[in-house]
Amino acid sequence: MKVVFLGTAAGRPTRERSLPCIALQFEGETILFDCGENAQRQMISVVSPSKIGRIFISHFHGDHYLGLGGLLQTMSLNKRETPLSIYGPQGTIEYLKHYFASGHFGVRFDISLFEMGEATIEEELYSIRSFPVDHGVPTIGFVFEEKEKRGRFLEKKAKSLGIRGRLFSDIEEKGQIEIDGRVITLEEVTGPPRKGRKVVYSADTLPCQRVVEMAHHCDMLIHEGTYLNDEDRHGTYHTTVSEACEIAKKAGVKTLVLTHVSQRYEEEEIKEEAEKWLPGTVIARDLMEIEM
Ligand SMILES: [Zn+2]
Ligand SMILES: [Zn+2]
Structure with a gap:
């Protein structure tokens, strides 16, 4: 199981950071969380679009979904036949229908659209659960949880x-x-059953109690850490680095990975701030891969 950070910027891209997109690779399948502009280019030689069966969009601010169009075009040019499912918050079906109706979009494989508020998708080997967060527009976070595995052979x-x-x-x-x-x-x-791995992704949100609950004792919490202080946040629905660290501490997560970082800071500044509040916090970088 591997998590690949394809884009880690907030709002607009920089030379070093592309817009939000995370690929979770599990048992031959790739699940995409958010699909910011340039996502498909970031995938080259790293993530195969043909392996993507599901795409989850946290919300419909442009930085989190405008890479969909290009990616779907490429899938179609690659003669994809496998259906694709796209999930997102309330409004997903309407927004994406408009989006796909623009120009000569011409994608020639089946796409199913689903709206999730508080919902769970059950698969044989894993489940994905969505939960609402606090971002001013309908926005959901996600819990990927591997099913319990049988114990090791004695x-x-x-x-x-x-x-x-x-x-x-x-x-x-x-x-x-x-x-x-x-x-x-x-x-x-065999020994006792082994707990499955759990990864939680909360994209854009103000500090949110639901994230603390959903991330309880997870292996990895991927959380936005857009700003360093409240002044820079300036009334927007985002989280500061120290707040994200507090959330991770309260939830007792194993590893906190901060992403969606503002272009106004040097990575060193973010790292320093995170070290103050939660030593060992990882600052995501584009194309960073974390093997679990
Ligand atoms: Zn964003
Ligand atoms: Zn947003």
């Missing part, structure tokens, strides 16, 4: 019961096998 025990070679895959597939008339269950030869 190899010594398994071998002492006569399990060897192909029998390991047999018991895994069937849940139990019989050796010399004795039934051995998978639970007998």
